[in-house]
Amino acid sequence: MPWGEFKDTAAERRLFQRRALVMLVLVILALGGLLGRMYQLQIVEHETYTTLSDKNRVQVQSVAPPRGLIYDRNGELLAENRPVFSVTIVPERVDGMDDTLSRLQSIIDVSEDDLQRFDRRLHEPRRPYQEIPLRYDLTEKEIAQLAVRRQDLPGVEVRAELVRYYPHSVLTSHVLGYVGRINREELQSIDPVNYSGTNYIGKSGIEKFYEESLHGKVGYQHVETNARGRILRVLERQNPVPGDDLRLTLDLRMQKKAYELLDGRRGAIVAIEPKTGGILALASVPGFDTNKFVTGISVDDYRELRESLDKPLFNRALRGQYPPGSTLKPMLAVAALDSGAVTRNTRIWDPGYFQLNDGGRRYRDWKRWGHGWVDLRKAIAESCDTYFYTAAVDMGVDTMSSYLSRFGFGENATLDVYGALSGLLPSREWKQANRNQPWYPGDSVNLGIGQGFMLATPLQLATATALIANRGKWVEPRLLMQVTGDDTTDEVLPPTTHEPLKLKRPEDWEYVVESMAAVMESVHGTGHRAAQGASYRMAGKSGTAQVYSLEENEEYNADEIRERLRDHALFIGFAPVKDPKIVVAAIVENGGSGSGTAAPVVRAMFDAWLLKYSKDAPASHNPEPASAEETH
Template sequence: MDKISNTPLENKIFSNRIILSIVFILVLTGVLISRLFNLQIINYSYYTEESLGNQMRTLSIAPTRGNIFDRNGKILAGNQLAYQLTLTPEKTKDIPKTLLALKQQKLINDNDIATFNKHRGRYKKFHNIPLKYKLNEEQVAEFLVSNSFIGIDIEPYFHRVYPNNESSVHVVGYVSRMNKKDKKLYNKKDYIGTSFVGKTGIEKQYELLLHGKSGKKQIERNVTGRIINTKVIKEAQKGVDLYLSIDLEMQKKAESLLKGKRGSIVVVDTTNGEVLVMVSTPVYNPNWFVHGISHKDYQKLQNSKDIPQFNRAIQGLYPPGSTIKPMVALAGLEQGKITAHSESYCPGFFKLPNVKRKFNDWKRSGHGVVDVKDSIAQSCDVFFYELADKMGINDLHDGLALFNFGKKTGVDIPGERSGILPSKSWKKVNKDEPWYRGETLITGIGQGFMTSSPLQLAVATAALANKGVLIQPKVLKSLQIPGEAAKESKRGSKQQIPIKDIHNWETVIDGMRQTIYSPRGTGRRLNKALKYTLAGKTGTAQVFGLDAEEQYIAANLDERLRDHALFTGFAPIENPKIAIAVIVENAGSGSAKAAPLAKKVLDVYFKKLAKTAL
């Protein structure tokens, strides 16, 4: 039997469906119109800017770093045009795949990839992140001809170069890639786009001057992400050029004299505190660090017992030995403990009352009767044992403190150490032990707890030469802002040491003169064919103590346990111009191993001075 149709019901259902469909279409149309209204009218400006942002980007322009010169305009650190391979994350769809392809083309290696991933977080996705520095011309040409990578570009840049390689490395320092610590030190706004900063030496000390000011550029990309136009909005401002007080010719001479040795030579201008020479050996090549040091070279530095990166001139702390005897003598004279005519008998040793131990003189046969000048010239230990005992450690400390021992000199190179000027309170705080009388004696000859750096010795010697004017040493001589004339930098501070009797200073200086010119002076070998007058003091500092009856025989000791050789001096005597300090580690006699080096450096200075006068 056929089913009876219900036409009215079917028509009603159909009508309802039609109405529901129309409502649904009207709702969708309303949503679409609302969305279009939102995009085209309400948020028109926002989306227009976003759209342009995909095409236009504003990026920072890293400034060219300032150059560093010596006092005569010889380049110490400069810049060289090079090319770098960069990757822009927002334009590179598959970064790991792209990096692998670049590696297969031998444009980058695993180290480059690791470095990229390590530093990628520093940059925003639209920045061109460096992948490889210092591409050679062949690599650049090959890439430009066959570049099929979207978001990978070649960009020119200036990289740091040190044309003298190892020379002056401890003064100039080096730049290297920025790390997280550097990011916290420097203003983020000023350093956007900067990849390298100063890590040591002058490069670090004057980073803000050398860096310059960043600029801005607007780049336009096409739909494939390739740059089609670049517009400079604000030019980057080159960093300030720095002129150092260092004399490169003298510096290289000093370095050659210390080649193969561990040691330091420092020369300062006694009139203004300028540092003419600051050498520390062994040295290393700062160019290794600019684009990342190789594992081989890094291990070579790290595993060296000689610690090439250690700046011995300001960080090396050594017993000053006999080089402080002039200062001790002056303290004794000024404090009234002795006079210029005071004499001591030196039998080759000194003994404290009721004490069995002997304090030996370097000359076991003794010096006989000596006065202040003789004791300086002949470096008689017994005279200074006796004087130190008369003074006591507190007066001895106070006398040497006037020459800034135990404190930093304030030189404008980072990393300086202060050394130790011991006292009763110092030992109590640092050793939690009482002070012994015998320790005063060895402090009087620059041994025991006392330590100082070569720079401290040079500055103290300059103060002696100046008869009490203590000058803060300075390495920066002048600076030149781009487009302006060079101007002198601020001088180091001057401090006058209190003088009770100028004759006391003259007595000590004459003792240093006799060191060079007296027939029994420890530096008498230097006076042959001298074309300038020289006052000096030799020194030999023990690395470890000997028993009273034990004899020092260098050949029986490990090389690093042998005595250090020292020399300090200034010239000319009548009108001091420069002061020098030399230390050669484990070399032995100061008169034989350190003093001749000082003369050769001073010869260069006075030879140049004579040429200038012509």
């Protein structure tokens, strides 16, 4: 049978057509789906995928603002920013951290301290993709060596950043403080947006108190990066707002003078301008190099500072709490006069000791044979302990605590001095709460000469002395003079809170001031030798604070006592007597006599300001003699 009789050509054609139609429909559906997906990706979701694409090559980086500069009252730069090159690592972009660190050690010098600091920061909470510095202050040779190996070190970059630098680091260590790396606790409290590009924050002093003003506002930039995260170009940039520059009341020349006068001896000097409360000098000796703390101090250097017997990290001017000794007597004299415990004519007989009752303990006067008949002016001029023993018992603790608190004792009465302690102003309630004992008359006796429980800082003594110099007008101590570019500091400085100390008889201020002048002018005044040859009148008061207590019949002999157990030497004063321009409080630890050791220091500070550095200082170093009224 012929082959053609078995083949149905028409049926095959129909079958082929059906199959071709099905395939055409499938192709059309597939093309439609593909076109629809392309429309969705390129039209409907264009913005979404453009953003995702840009994220692979474009990053938003924070730009840290330049920190504000700090100047003294004369425009001398105290804190600046200098560019430093450092090698940093972004852990998220590193394949193997140990291998990367080993390779870096083979290229540049990386110390064990650097590695320890890096490891500590690596395990601290931080922002994602935040660079961690490994080593600072690279040399040009080290920068070049890292540039050559750049492609072999993913996640490793050489960054230039502005780092805080203190040109007079030791001189200003305790007043300016310093900045350092942001730690874990600070990271929880700061504004994460404004500090997103910042690695440093104020740790103490002015740097901490005015952190908000000094920091500025963060900026940002859009950068294009390659697959390794390296920046190819900057696409867009919004510049940061630099921090405010601060001008302080501090006078660097007076600060240097204070350090020179202490001459390496442990102690503190605080000088204040009484009319404004501006702090002219705030010196605590010894100081330390604040620049070592900025990028991270080494373990050995920090251990040396911490274990030093001289305690260079301790701010004696603000945090040194000492018995004020006889420097408290002018304030107690104001209290005694105003409360009526004594009058200007009140006289006592001083046999060299005081007794609360016959046969009781003898509280000795520093002059063992006594001062004879003494009134209040003579008691201040010659520092008669017996007179103030008597006045203290007559006043009682409640009256003394009340008046002393109005002089700023027992509180931090400053406006912007960070870290100042409050000292200790004892009271009947304080002793009951802290010692579980009542207040005894003997406690009042000790308080009458600034001993016993009473503690005060040098800054508090200067503040209280300024109140006497101002005849009761309160001007809180401050360090800020001006925020550069602003005419006022009212928005930056805290508000004042102290009311003037008004006496029932305002003329009592002049009586106490003249009594303090007698300390310097009277032949038997405790500051007489320090005041000799002065061309202006000054007022002052010496003080000697015991480091350890003597037995009732034991005599003090400095030659037989270890140096660190000897008495502290204190002196407070202001000058000129009329229209005072400067107030100074000084303490020399274990210096012995306040009149012999601390008084010459205060006199030298007076001379420096009144005769040399003040805007009112005469052109010549030999000014005209004081008028008859001034020298009386």
